[in-house]
Amino acid sequence: MKLRWSALLQWETLLVFLLVATFLMGSSIAESFLTGTNLSLATADLMEKGIMALGLTLVIIAGEIDLSVASVAGLSSAILGWLVDRGAPLGAAIAAALLAGALCGLFNGLLVARVGLPSLVVTLGTLALFRGLAFVVLGDRAVSEFPLGFTEFGFNNVPGTLIPWPAVVFTVLAVLAFLVLHRSWIGRQIYAIGNNAEAARFSGVDVDRIKIGLFVTSGMLAALAGVVFTARFASARPDNLLGFELDVVTAVLLGGVSIFGGRGTLIGVVLGLFLIGALRNSLGLADVGAEEQSIVIGTLLIVSVMGTNALRGMQERAARRRPAAPIEGGGRS
Amino acid sequence: MPDSTATAPEPLDAPVLDRPRPRTARLLDVVGRVREVGIALALGLLVLVVAIQEPRFVRPGNIEEILLSVSILSIVAVGQTLVVLTRNIDLSVGSIVGVSAFVCADTMRGSPDLPIPLILILGILIGAGLGVVNGFLVTVGRVPAIVVTLGTLYIFRGVDFVIAEGDQVNAADVPDGFLDLATARVLGIPSLILFAVVIVAVASYGLRRWRSGRELYAIGSNPDAARLVGVPSGRLVFGAFVICGALAGLAGVLWAARFGTVDARAGSGLELAVVAAVVVGGVNIFGGSGTAYGAALGAILLGTIENALSILKLNPFWLQAIQGAVIIAAVTVDALITRRLQRALRKARRRA
Numbered sequence: 001m002k003l004r005w006s007a008l009l010q011w012e013t014l015l016v017f018l019l020v021a022t023f024l025m026g027s028s029i030a031e032s033f034l035t036g037t038n039l040s041l042a043t044a045d046l047m048e049k050g051i052m053a054l055g056l057t058l059v060i061i062a063g064e065i066d067l068s069v070a071s072v073a074g075l076s077s078a079i080l081g082w083l084v085d086r087g088a089p090l091g092a093a094i095a096a097a098l099l100a101g102a103l104c105g106l107f108n109g110l111l112v113a114r115v116g117l118p119s120l121v122v123t124l125g126t127l128a129l130f131r132g133l134a135f136v137v138l139g140d141r142a143v144s145e146f147p148l149g150f151t152e153f154g155f156n157n158v159p160g161t162l163i164p165w166p167a168v169v170f171t172v173l174a175v176l177a178f179l180v181l182h183r184s185w186i187g188r189q190i191y192a193i194g195n196n197a198e199a200a201r202f203s204g205v206d207v208d209r210i211k212i213g214l215f216v217t218s219g220m221l222a223a224l225a226g227v228v229f230t231a232r233f234a235s236a237r238p239d240n241l242l243g244f245e246l247d248v249v250t251a252v253l254l255g256g257v258s259i260f261g262g263r264g265t266l267i268g269v270v271l272g273l274f275l276i277g278a279l280r281n282s283l284g285l286a287d288v289g290a291e292e293q294s295i296v297i298g299t300l301l302i303v304s305v306m307g308t309n310a311l312r313g314m315q316e317r318a319a320r321r322r323p324a325a326p327i328e329g330g331g332r333s
Numbered sequence: 334m335p336d337s338t339a340t341a342p343e344p345l346d347a348p349v350l351d352r353p354r355p356r357t358a359r360l361l362d363v364v365g366r367v368r369e370v371g372i373a374l375a376l377g378l379l380v381l382v383v384a385i386q387e388p389r390f391v392r393p394g395n396i397e398e399i400l401l402s403v404s405i406l407s408i409v410a411v412g413q414t415l416v417v418l419t420r421n422i423d424l425s426v427g428s429i430v431g432v433s434a435f436v437c438a439d440t441m442r443g444s445p446d447l448p449i450p451l452i453l454i455l456g457i458l459i460g461a462g463l464g465v466v467n468g469f470l471v472t473v474g475r476v477p478a479i480v481v482t483l484g485t486l487y488i489f490r491g492v493d494f495v496i497a498e499g500d501q502v503n504a505a506d507v508p509d510g511f512l513d514l515a516t517a518r519v520l521g522i523p524s525l526i527l528f529a530v531v532i533v534a535v536a537s538y539g540l541r542r543w544r545s546g547r548e549l550y551a552i553g554s555n556p557d558a559a560r561l562v563g564v565p566s567g568r569l570v571f572g573a574f575v576i577c578g579a580l581a582g583l584a585g586v587l588w589a590a591r592f593g594t595v596d597a598r599a600g601s602g603l604e605l606a607v608v609a610a611v612v613v614g615g616v617n618i619f620g621g622s623g624t625a626y627g628a629a630l631g632a633i634l635l636g637t638i639e640n641a642l643s644i645l646k647l648n649p650f651w652l653q654a655i656q657g658a659v660i661i662a663a664v665t666v667d668a669l670i671t672r673r674l675q676r677a678l679r680k681a682r683r684r685a
Contacts, residue, residue: 116672117664120422120479121618124608125660132654139650238650249483259477291494291597298487305476 011256011308015271022275026282033282036162044164044232046277048073048225048241050270051170052248053255054177055218057269060252061181062214063194063261064112064119069222070244071130072104076226078134081143081236090147098223104130105219109212127245134238143236154231166228173221178266186210194261250297251276254304275300368615368667372630376637383641390644397523403636404529405430405591408584409603410610410628411536412577417611418540419570420553420620421478425467426581426607428489430600433459433585435493438502438511438595445508452511453586460582461575463489468574472567486604490597497597504593514590525587529629532580536625545569553620609656610635613663635659 026033033039052069059066076097083093104126111122153165181187192200193207201207230236255272257264276297283293384391409426416423433456441452463485470481504512515525540546551559552566560566589595614631616623635656642652 111661111665115665115668117661117668118618121612121664122661124605124612125657125664127657128605128609128653128660129657132651132657135650136648136654246483246487250487253480259480289494292491294487295491295495298484298491301487302470302474302476302481302484305480306474309475 022278030285040162042281047166051225055221067123068126072222073226073241075134076223077240078138101219101223105216109215113208113211151234407629407632412580414628415573424482425485427603429581430585433582434589434599438589441507456586461579464575464578468571494597501596
């Protein structure tokens, strides 16, 4: 197949260029940027946001939003810490934390799909509710006594490589999410719902059930992110991952997912995620504070949505200019 | 079918907004009023229950304390109401409050002789300027408001940190006249509360009586229809963002005056409380219905719950969870009432 210019006009292509540019900038800012240790640490730092972004991507493509992800992760961390502190076996504590995440997602999903409330308001409410519950569970304490194997999973790399264990978890989940979204009937139904929920309903898609399932998925992934974070810092605190929802939403939108649903790819989101990570890391190496870095991230977010809008316009115009392909073997008169 | 052809088409030049409004619109109005009465009732019940447990709760001093603590929130919530009515949202208000609070406090420290009205105007102008950025990106840039203001939430806060350079303004550094802006009493009422009352009153009146106020509802109910009948949507949405920014700017000055101590973190996370107040106050997040005094009532309800928790010496950790639950309860009740009413209406129509 001949390479078309329109293929280069993909948002993902632009993200790759931006990512390369950021890497060039990073290595010119600080020699330590392009070292294995730094990249390994920076990647590990990004994995909780990445795991949450996978679930959120599915939710946003289906035309909804989940602002409660970081609070679910905080609640999961608090439950994990509370149980381990009471002498529960680690496996059971992790299972309970994940189950709590699934229940949080179910709560969001039922309110959105069954009661018919706007997900923006529901998850804004549960953002406060779940974070509040995290404080109720753990008070203002922090639990930092965990079995050695758990914290080693958080600190260490895969033996003989520079790949942190959390990155392995993220990669497996990202591949799974890719298969679900881009290679399965569920994925096609998710896009259909995001494009036009009514039309999807009339063509036999069980919109409510899929939406509930997506919120449950998002909740469980967020809870897993909370577990990973707890392992990496060997600390369960009720305010863990506070405010992470902003970076997660930004990564998804920067990746080219439309806030109105129906458009976007998982590859774009992963690129967006690493773009944010590389930017924050290289700016951090240049002694730019976290809050000042946010100026760049915020600008990038707005510009990226303007960019995807402009690109879409160009693609549509290009499509209109191209003459319609002749129907081959057309026997109709 | 013959029914629809029987009614003569109305003349095109009839003032569209004065036509008898369709049933659903009136229905929404009823629900809206039910909402504000509902919040008032919930508030009354809460006050009653807590007062029985702890009479200190209803002492004038404590009531004043509650109103003081929600005044700034109410002012920002009124601005947010204007934006939400048009089916948009402004998540950057907390950051605007922060920039305005720091710049104004810093200015007062640098030049203590500056007349107080000037510093008020400075804060309002800063807020309006940042509101212009939001409004421009939404109306001209055609970027969804939630994306724009999520971005400017980051950007404005970052700018605040750049301006502050890790510095902090203390109450001792600014003249007393500036602190009086929030604490001075007029007719026995703290001026901060008066600011909030005046703004809520003007906004409520304007939304009801002024043409542009009514048009904000029209945009939110049906953006395409509003444009078709000649409502200048772009200009009004832009205006809503500018006013919302200006009110957040004013709230920033008052924040600095009330607390005296200001660093670059002032107002962080305020956007969540503001959106919560607006939603609890019965403003539809998809635009088209709600009132400014409803938003203020929402703010008062949330502030009263916070105060009640501390006065009853309940575990303060429950506060955030309860606030979240209140938001969800409010919108759930809303949805259920609307559904019930719609079903009743449909039944009535079938009988007719």
